[in-house]
Amino acid sequence: MFNIDMEGIDLEKTYDLIVLGGGPTAIGCAIYAARFALDVLVIGKIFGGLIATTHLVENYPGITSTSGQGLMDMFKEHMNSLNIPYISDEIRSIEQTTDHFVLHSFFQKFKAKSVVIATGSERKKLGIPGEEDFAGRGVSYCATCDGPFYKDKTVCVVGGSDSAAKEALFLSQNVKKVYIIYRGEEIRAEPINKKRVEENHKIEIIYRTNIVEIKGDNTVKSVIFDNGTEFEVDGVFIEVGSIPNSDLAKRIGVKTNEKNEIIINRKSETNIPGIFAAGDVADAPFKQAITGVSEGVIAAYSSFDFIKEMNIEY
Amino acid sequence: MIREEIKKLIKPVTLKIFTSSKNLQESVKMMEVIDIYQKASNEMLKIEEYRFETNSELVKKYEIHQAPTILMTDAKDQVVIRYLAVPSAAKIQPFVQALMILTGTPNYYENVIRENLNKINPTVIKVLITDYCAYCSTVISICSQFALASEGKLSTTIIDIMAFPDISDKYNVTTVPTLIVNEDKKLIGDITAEELLYELINKTL
Numbered sequence A: 001m002f003n004i005d006m007e008g009i010d011l012e013k014t015y016d017l018i019v020l021g022g023g024p025t026a027i028g029c030a031i032y033a034a035r036f037a038l039d040v041l042v043i044g045k046i047f048g049g050l051i052a053t054t055h056l057v058e059n060y061p062g063i064t065s066t067s068g069q070g071l072m073d074m075f076k077e078h079m080n081s082l083n084i085p086y087i088s089d090e091i092r093s094i095e096q097t098t099d100h101f102v103l104h105s106f107f108q109k110f111k112a113k114s115v116v117i118a119t120g121s122e123r124k125k126l127g128i129p130g131e132e133d134f135a136g137r138g139v140s141y142c143a144t145c146d147g148p149f150y151k152d153k154t155v156c157v158v159g160g161s162d163s164a165a166k167e168a169l170f171l172s173q174n175v176k177k178v179y180i181i182y183r184g185e186e187i188r189a190e191p192i193n194k195k196r197v198e199e200n201h202k203i204e205i206i207y208r209t210n211i212v213e214i215k216g217d218n219t220v221k222s223v224i225f226d227n228g229t230e231f232e233v234d235g236v237f238i239e240v241g242s243i244p245n246s247d248l249a250k251r252i253g254v255k256t257n258e259k260n261e262i263i264i265n266r267k268s269e270t271n272i273p274g275i276f277a278a279g280d281v282a283d284a285p286f287k288q289a290i291t292g293v294s295e296g297v298i299a300a301y302s303s304f305d306f307i308k309e310m311n312i313e314y
Numbered sequence B: 001m002i003r004e005e006i007k008k009l010i011k012p013v014t015l016k017i018f019t020s021s022k023n024l025q026e027s028v029k030m031m032e033v034i035d036i037y038q039k040a041s042n043e044m045l046k047i048e049e050y051r052f053e054t055n056s057e058l059v060k061k062y063e064i065h066q067a068p069t070i071l072m073t074d075a076k077d078q079v080v081i082r083y084l085a086v087p088s089a090a091k092i093q094p095f096v097q098a099l100m101i102l103t104g105t106p107n108y109y110e111n112v113i114r115e116n117l118n119k120i121n122p123t124v125i126k127v128l129i130t131d132y133c134a135y136c137s138t139v140i141s142i143c144s145q146f147a148l149a150s151e152g153k154l155s156t157t158i159i160d161i162m163a164f165p166d167i168s169d170k171y172n173v174t175t176v177p178t179l180i181v182n183e184d185k186k187l188i189g190d191i192t193a194e195e196l197l198y199e200l201i202n203k204t205l
Helices: A024-035 A069-082 A141-152 A160-171 A192-199 A247-251 A289-310 B001-004 B024-040 B056-061 B089-102 B111-115 B136-151 B167-172 B193-200
Strands: A014-020 A041-046 A086-088 A089-094 A099-104 A109-117 A122-124 A156-158 A175-181 A202-207 A211-216 A221-227 A230-232 A235-240 A242-243 A275-277 B011-020 B045-053 B070-073 B079-082 B124-131 B154-160 B179-180 B185-188
Touching: A014 A024, A014 A289, A024 A041, A024 A069, A024 A289, A024 B056, A041 A109, A086 B136, A089 A247, A109 A289, A141 A160, A141 A211, A141 A235, A141 B089, A156 A160, A160 A175, A192 A242, A275 A289, B001 B024, B001 B089, B011 B024, B011 B056, B011 B089, B024 B045, B079 B089, B079 B136, B089 B136, B111 B136, B124 B136, B136 B154, B136 B193, B179 B193, B185 B193
Parallel strands: A014 A041, A014 A109, A041 A086, A109 A275, A156 A175, A156 A235, A175 A202, B011 B045, B079 B154, B124 B154
Antiparallel strands: A089 A099, A099 A109, A122 A242, A211 A221, A221 A230, B011 B070, B070 B079, B124 B179, B179 B185
């Protein structure tokens, strides 16, 4: 893991499959590929994916309750048990030859007969004044990572999704008060988390409100609402959804939809033979770790089929 | 996981560790964890423990300002990596990886770092982390490999800001990982190897 066994990574060979990504989709895909006896390599920008920043996972079958990082530690252990090599790097371009793909990063190049793009998504930003200036000085996109810095302070979570509710619940363990700032009429959390939020005396929801500016000096001091009110907070946790990491796919001609998600079929195939996609970067309407893993597993099987049909010995 | 990882070490390597009676709790914790590494290492991991208070010459030589501190040194006895952090939890894999590279395992970034060495100024990279930070492990790994490939031009210091809150206060940290490059530039979040290299050679992506 983390390029630890470079002797196990052969830069000259043509891998059966290179999986791009470091989250559950990519690792689930790699585990199945290894069990199909494919020669597989995983290249991820950061190991763990977005789920690693989630403090509570309670809907992954077989695991009653764990943290996102805890879940990924289990994935890592499973991956290590199959000796699947992992490299921390980012692929910048892919070129297609007659019988394989060449993947280029800034540091190395790799060859593969098939590729699964499981590059996930990244947190959407609000795009308001002060957000960038105060990043790391009171503006955060990860409550699990940064929440403990706000002990006994007042913070707000921007957004109304299940993730936003879970961020607020996590933060409430340490902070004095959490305000959920949501533009809608009712938060869209899973019922169990919505109930937890409603019963938590440290959490208060401010509906029908947008933040238009973040202000402070050395650190965040307040936010400005769209009704003109200045509201004092010490930290702003932004949880307003995510955008798919599909730039690489688009550069090589993989078709995407209007949301920039890669269009895949039931076999996780894209429009380019030999290139598959799965997880948050793809166009499924419901995105969860478990659905990503499912698509990743299907992509592994489709890759297995693809190579078999190429009549290439592996 | 410590026992599993350290078994990968197949050549001997020595760590210098400075402990302190002033920070006894953290020093004891660090030595307990190091003991697990050492016992599981098939005698590949050697430890030299020094008291911060009674080894002023070495403290000066290695520029130790706080303890407990673990030093990884190169063949010229230059400090390449410092750990002001107990190498447990998410730090285990990058810690063992650095030990392995010190003993000759290939370094993924070595070629590109060597090609760019003349563009890199001597730099100290401080990596401010916590145990519960999802992406810290990858960032520690990148910074450590850069330092190990840099022929002494770069050094990396990994600091657990929960163990050293004064350092957290000094840099006003509210996000992990945070990188402090030469006491000057602050980089936050899940920075990639490519972004860090560009930062070191003063280029933009």
